[in-house]
Amino acid sequence: MKKLGKKFIVAMLLFGLMGQVAWVVENMYFNVFIYKMFNASAGDIATMVMASAVVAALTTIIMGALSDKLGKRKAFMSYGYLIWGISIITFAYIRSITLTIVMDCVMTFFGSSANDAAYNAWLTDKGDKDNRGIIEGFNSMMPLISILIVFGGFMSFNLDEMSSWKMIYYIIGIITTLIGILGFFIIEDNKDLKKADAPILDTIAYSFKTKTIKSNYNLYLVLLAFAIFGISIQVFMPYLIIYYEKTLQIANYVLIMAPAIILAAVVTVFYGKVFDKKGFRYALRWPLLMLIVGYLFLYFFNNIILVFIGSLFMMSGYLCGMSVFGAQIRTLIPENKAGQFQGVRIICQVLIPGIIGPFIGKSILKNAQIIINSDGTESFLPNANIFLAALVVIVVLAIFSLIIFKGIKNED
Secondary structure (H helix, E strand, O other): OOHHHHHHHOOOOHHHHHHHHHHHEEEHHHHHHHHHHOOOOOOHHHHHHHHHHHHHHHHHHHHHHHHHHHHHHHHHHHHHHHHHHHHHHHHHHHOOOHHHHHHHHHHHHHHHHHHHHHHHHHHHHOOOOOHHHHHHHHHHHHHHHHHHHHHHOOOOOOOOEEEHHHHHHHHHHHHHHHHHHHHHHHHOOOOOOOOOOHHHHHHHHHOHHHHHHOHHHHHHHHHHHHHHHHHHHHHHHHHHHHHHHHHHOOHHHHHHHHHHHHHHHHHHHHHHHHHHHOHHHHHHHHHHHHHHHHHHHHHOOOOOOHHHHHHHHHHHHHHHHHHHHHHHHHHHHHOOOOOHHHHHHHHHEEEEEEEEHHHHHHOOOOOOOEEEEEOOOEEEEOOOHHHHHHHHHHOOOOOOOHHHHHOOOOOO
């Protein structure tokens, strides 16, 4: 890490963390926002998640390739975060489900340009075989640390009131914009990064060509496994907070989640070293096992202590799995092609899971219990079946991994 420099470490932590804070607000709290403010159905939530996933994939494909074509990451990251923050502020004035979904897609365009495309390509440019595991360990713990920050920060807000949401969007939006401005001073592009020689359309299409797939066989096998991993997470994640608060009636769920998040983040940082020392196949086993244990606890138990234990295993498996997949993908991406491969990465990380996962969740919750709110409107209650469905998917991945990893050539 020393040879990467202080500026890199500061930029990685700030942009990684703030990017994930913004994504947490979108991926977890937009669902709560339309559920509480507009009485959204499971179908509404699934539609928003799926629409955002499509936009994220298309944006990352195009903007990642463009960053390769121009040989620049800094401008995409800095300007992207700046405008991303402004787009978040606009949600303070939204008053309908439809407009929320539309603006979610607009916000996703800027967020994916800055984070999914440019930031992730920048991390790939900067790392190497000696430090990629630890870099990815830090990067992969950001989602849950951001959840902790958002949960803790939101504790003092009454999320049943629009005024609270307005304040939240202003705070997150302004900080994201300020991080973008700071990026102009602390981000440094890789000096060895070269502009792509091919025309822009060829650059965009590069990672989808048959020739590219054949010459990067291992990478695409890992991406396929990553997609299945993501599907399992997206089956339950859009409904997780609602499940804790409404179904389990855990009013102070933040106080339960915070220790689980902190412990999971610590586990992930150290687990990055396992990848560096033992390799991909070995390092992937334990996150899958942790997820299975976590899902079983969350499915069978509603006791607050056992829910905490299940959440800890689930979050640890989720973060460690993201770390392992992320490090292996970055390792397998050809040099100076990082931007062009962010599109296919985001398809497997976001698009496929973002469409299939919520669809499974929505189908599972089709006959979920309906409650009548104080104003006479109806809301659904997510049930533990979402964790059973997620368990089935992760078991499929475990079996699938045993099969496909035998075909990986010179794996580590």
